[in-house]
Amino acid sequence: MPRPADPDPELQEDDNDDDEIMDDQEDGYTSSTTTSTVTWISWFCSLPGHEYFCEVTEDFIEDDFNLTGLNVMVPFWKEAMEMVMDIEPDEDAATKIPDVSIVESSAEMLYGLVHQRFILTRAGLQAMIDKYENNAFGVCPRVLCRSSTVVPCGRSDLPGLDTVKLYCPNCNDIYVPPSSRYQGVDGAFFGTTFAHLFFQSYRELAPAPFYKPPPPPSSTASSPSSNASAIEPASEAFVNPNPYGGQKRAEGAIYYPRIYGFKVSERAKSGPRMQWMRVRPESPEQLDRVDWRGHWIGEYSDDDDDDEDGGEMEMQDFDPDVTYEDDDDEEEEEEEEMQAEPPRASGSRRMVGAAGVVQSARTAPTAAGLRPPAPVKTQAINIPRIASSGQVRVVRQYIPAAA
Amino acid sequence: MFHRAVEEISTGSDSDYSRCWVSWFLSSKGNEYFCEVDEDFIVDRFNLTGLNSEVSNYNQALELITDNLDEDIQDDLRASLDVQARLLYGLIHARWIVTTRGLQKMLDKYKRVEFGRCPRVMCQQQPLLPVGLTDTPYQKSVKLYCGRCEDIYSPKSSRHAAIDGAYFGTTFPHLLFLIYPNLIPPKSGPPLDSASTMRNEPAEGGSRRRRNVRDEIQEAVAGDGADINTSSVALKVERYRPRIYGFQVNEVAKLQRWQEALRDRQVQRLEALEDR
Helix, strand or coil: CCCCCCCCHHHHHHHHHHHHHHHCCCCCCHHHHHHHCCCHHHHHHHCCCCCCCCCCCHHHHHCHHHHCCHHHCCCCHHHHHHHHCCCCCCHHHHHHCCCHHHHHHHHHHHHHHHHHHHCCCHHHHHHHHHHHHCCCCCECCEHHHCCCECEEECCCCCCCCCECEEEECCCCEEECCCCHHHHHCEHHHCCCCHHHHHHHHCHHHCECCCCCCCCCCCCCCCCHHHHHHHHCCCCCCCCCCCCCCCCECCCCCCCCCEECCEECCCCCCCCCCCHHHCCCCCCHHHHCCECCCCCECCCCCCCHHHHHHHHHHHHHHHCHHHHHHHHHHHHHHHHHHHHHCCCCCHHHHHHHHHHHHHHHHHCCCHHHCCCCCHHHHHHHHHCHHHCCCHHHHHHHHHHHHHC | CHHHHHHHHHCCCCCHHHHCHHHHHHHCCCCCCCCCCCHHHHHCHHHHCCHHHHCCCHHHHHHHHCCCCCCCCCHHHHHHHHHHHHHHHHHHHHHHCCCHHHHHHHHHHHHCCCCCECCEHHHCCCEEEEECCCCCCCCCECEEEECCCCEEECCCCHHHHCCEHHHCCCCHHHHHHHHCHHHCCCCCCCCHHHHHHHHHHHHCCHHHHHHHHHHHHHHHHHCCCCCCCCCCHHHHCCCCCCEECCEECHHHHHHHHHHHHHHHHHHHHHHHHHHC
């Protein structure tokens, strides 16, 4: 569990003094001025390594609805709450706590988890964009992202799993913060959603998914970085036809390894294998040439086995239980179909087929149970070469009944 | 900088170390990426062909590097000579590290992770290699190449961000992996070599470890990589998938699907080549 640098006990007391001062309407406790006028929240956000946090407003914390479920995750809930809100603790309660640092870590966890929720609200997004515009989060370390500004991002919404990372909207990837002082900050305090909700909310900051390299100025200089200055001349306003997508011109240059000036061929064992991860299509329409399972639309080839990986990954997201087994069958049958008949409009049919699978599984007769039972499967294999898509599924279901 | 060297000399620290310009240069802060160029490489004029037009005061700068410079040279000239000597050494370095021995020396440093680790989370701390974006000096600072994601990153420290990329050249990391395909990092899982070095680190002394590293390199270098097949490695790559409340972000997911379809196409192409 990442924890902050151990809080200075004196500071702690100052905080308590601080309450008195606030209660006393600041009447002359000038001795501890500098630290005492600071609330716990601003003190916490000013600690080294806490630069990514914004200050959660007190009324957000005070609203119990916003804290739903957190009290089971944070030990010493009441004490932590008092610390965060700068409330003078009860006399007898204070004696119960063996060590103030325990409460301190609870308070940090409480604040962090509230912070995770707060930055998804309108006020929180606003607070974070202010920090973003002040470059509080730094820039992407990837050279060809050309210092795109990043935002903090967690890999999990549960605390204690991983430290904070930085998300770059240009390369859609996450990076380790450059300084080790962020190694102690829990990623859950920012959460998995924030970075992406942020760029959905401020679309003018999100790079569009396509990129047209600027026309080569005079000579195509060898280094990919020489395109830098060439982006400016294309001064006409940039428009993404998808109004819900990123509205910013992307930094789309990719790196080509070269040996003595010659590009390394992909035929070499050491040749480029990863450029796909950074490349963007030149126009948004090209994105539509790949269907929801990651297949090229209207293109039959025997690469379906390779594509299966990607396809299944997508499938998992939708409905792992239902579609998994059938998916494979469908894959096989599609290949058969490919051999059997000339390719026809593929994408839409595939969709139909898949929909058929899901539907048949859902509407399956109750006697059959939750899945197509095993006998049905063998039966289906016994009548193999019939063909493919949704309709055949129906046949499959009825055959055992008829027999 | 130069003053420090002068001081070291004049205070009479008697080891060879302080008297040798190259050693001083390598040990000064910010020059950690450089390796030592063998002296016989420097004195062979063939290796320096053309550099005399890049470096002013070429002869004296070379004398300074090889520690043959006259003692009675004026201080202001000395200071400017130092700049030239650095430039000259850097350009020689760029040529040196693409020779067999130079590659070995840089490999040694790579195995000791002296160039840092990839900041990309999914690369799991893959060690990096220095690379330039151009071979002409005074254009671009040095970048770091990750053999796993095959992309380039800026050094974390501003010290290193100030080093000229031409001192490493555009070729070096790619030539390294071309010649030693066994060293091409895996696309998933923890990096092999760094894991083994890290395991050795606490238990064993420096010299012992260095020998181990050498052995490993020898092992890696020994194979010609005939058994390596990298045509489908890209399928194993881990990617980050942006999600809002667990749901993928439409436009990004679309882009990633497109990219992966492109990847599959390449894999298919390469496998077809392999079968032939």
